[in-house]
Amino acid sequence: MDETMFGRALSELRGSMPRITAASAESGRLIVVSNRVAPIEEGQPTAGGLAAGVLDALREKGGLWIGWSGDIADGGSRLQPERQKGRVRLQTLDLAQPDYDAYYRGFANSALWPVLHYRSALARFSRADYAGYQRVNGMFATAVAAKLEPDDVVWVHDYHLFGLAAALREAGASNRLGIFLHTPFPAPAVFMTLPVHSDLARSLCQYDLIGFQTEPDRRAFEDYILREADGHIMPGRALMAFGRVVRTGVYPIGVQAEEIRRQAEPLADCAQMSRLRASIGASRLIISVDRLDYSKGLAERFLAYERFLEANEERRGSVTFLQIAPPSRSDVESYREIRVGLEREAGRINGRFSELDWTPVRYLNKGFARQTLMPMFARADVGLVTPMRDGMNLVAKEYVAAQDPRDPGVLVLSQFAGAACELKSALLVNPHDPDEVAEALEQALSMSLDERRERHAEMMTALRRNSLSAWRDRFLADLGARR
Template sequence: MDETMFGQALGALRETAAGVSSAAQAGRLIVVSNRVAPIEEGQPTAGGLAAGVLDALQEMGGLWIGWSGEIAEGESRIQPERQKGRIRLQMLDLAQGDYDDYYRGFANSALWPVLHYRSALARFSRSHYAGYRRVNALFASAVAEGLAPDDIVWAHDYHLLGLAAALRAQGVTNRLGIFLHTPFPAAAVFMTIPVHEELARALCQYDLIGFQTEVDRRAFEDYVLREADGHLLPGRALMVFGRVVRTGVYPIGVQVDEIRAQAEPAAECPQMAKLRASTGDSKLIISVDRLDYSKGLNERFLAYERFLEQNEARRGAVTFLQIAPPSRTDVETYREIRLELEGEAGRINGRFAELDWTPLRYLNKGFARQALMPMYALADVGLVTPMRDGMNLVAKEYVAAQNPIDPGVLVLSQFAGAACELKAALLVNPHDPDAIAEALEQALSMPLAERRERHAEMMAVLRRNSLGTWRDRFLGDLHRRG
């Protein structure tokens, strides 16, 4: 998962942080992420990461540090703190050069593609990496200022792989943990980053490294054992670069009851009434993805075209709604993706559309969460087929939004982290358009009893691995020593 978690509205959690020990209450929680969630009343929290972290901060008190999203004139700077209840918020304004090197450069032009097994798209520059380290050091300065001995630091995602090393260089000995929302690739793929050893050494300055899946954890472990002369200790800890580093698997979840509550008012929503009126009796397939090459949108369009080719009786009786909010519009690769998808959507519609039927509706815009959840509930099929994804919360949100009496069917990529948990979905290889086409037909033809059974099985998993469970397990392990 990446910074788009902050682009979706989720709402603050209200459950108790039961998994955080009483000892943990002695120090503050310091959260560091590329972006921060709004903490003003009436503003929505943005995404699963934001909601889980915000709730922990509300319970424990603490500080949230992240980029403001603003470009500073002159040098990067740290804004004065803001206070809201028990939460302090510290934002950084980045200079244009720092933004270009750290964010557009190393983080999203080198790290992001490699972490998603797309090394051929990676563009490495020493100056970009220098900027990445520079901004990580700036974040570290914001963290270190006023840090108390019992405070713990919880960093998030690939933007901050170097934060712990920068903090250790400043003499910080506090407990430091990071959760990686993206996948962690196989050792041979990770090694395509020219500075992979330096990155791994920096990453191992954290006390706890969290991953979405066991596959990700094992990939990191394999790299450490084979390429960094590391040693496995009891309890799956690692001795590497002269330090003991613990790893864990913490699949991020969703707040099931909140999502279902947001989905239920669909009948009264004017926007939903328009959608129903426009689709008529057609079955609805829905996909919601940030515009990114890791999401497999081109391949998905091809699979839907194959589905229409192979199922003539479905033509005119099914509508595919693809919502793809724009992302990183200042990066050339993403502008190219948008043009390609617009062309493909036009080509498929030109081939199959009728006067009263548009087979593929491609919307290059975002929707508020209050609008998305009812759309999920209305859809007969949730089509989630990334080429590679750390978790993919859309898959979990789609399941949570369904009416258990008449649920839809989830078609899910086997390479999404969510596939490790949602085994009752129809799992597909996103590289195989025929397999996706077959899964779509199976989903649309599935008997009600089977749909209910699959949905109930997935809901049990979602309740067991909730957003609160993710947060509490990570913080509990971060506090635990030895």
């Protein structure tokens, strides 16, 4: 077999990585590796629900979380000293500008992210960026290998670190290694638009367990392995590929529903909510909260709301659409263009429909703390969550969990969000069809209380069944099982 780009990168790394052979007095720890880490010190911003779930696992089992610090280092990339609180240790890596540009801005977010979200036309592939991606994966692997004991379990997160397991195997690690993919996984024909698709698949198969958000995502990966990598299915639905057996599973991420409802209730009279109530008065509220990203379908959503106003003249003056879109990857040109485009569309719609006492669109290019967002969700009559493609979309679940079950709002949800596989009682829409979304908005605003309660109760049952704790515990149990 010809040596691949990935194989050449690993050969270069091999000499600098410690061999993992020593036994340990302390075993069975959990090592989490992700692009970013959650804060563990008091006084730092509160971690989101997903990060909190990972932290809980670390606190229970004891272990280490390794990730990028978010800082750009002068000179070369370098590891920072460990920090510790209780049983949780944290170690971060500062990236030099060239490593950040190639690994994060380059391959991960300019090539891999768009392909994973079925937007191949937006992908920009560079061999130099891919080499940088592998180089930084090797840096993370070196950091893990230096701390790894034979019985430790390694839980890796997301598309930034597809190459980590292969680098650790090259270093001699035989530990249980698992990766959970937070994004979708595309159909084989889409994945193959990446020139290094075979290298990436080979590196993914160095993990023992690959977790996906939905069954269609898992099937897409299986199809690729069976059709393009000469793989085959083993008993128990494990895959044999590239000389290894790898298991796959579906682990839909959940939320802490009861905690979200508690956050929504006592803070309903906070200063921000008082200002919101005063500014919109008796208007019905439609709310959307998304990172500023082309996968979220923001431009298409604005068009759908405009169609809603066109078709429902009687709603004008009595419905407000609040779009919260915190900046995302602001140093990437395509994301700056998205922001400018949305600002232009919001201004155009407001210029067309506004009255002296009513502004139809409120577009906020800023983020809010969860303690502020949850009461906003509870106040909103409609949660509008219409990504063009999403791994899960926890905003949809948070919106449902924040609602008062006695008088709940209605979720309008894209059929292409992973959450649609569970939240079947939402109003499911095709985000590519603005008229369908507009009709769903009118249906949501007209829905009877009895129907709203019934739909909300069904979705809450799904949220409780697939809670954040259940997601975490199922994945770690499967990863620790030797089959």
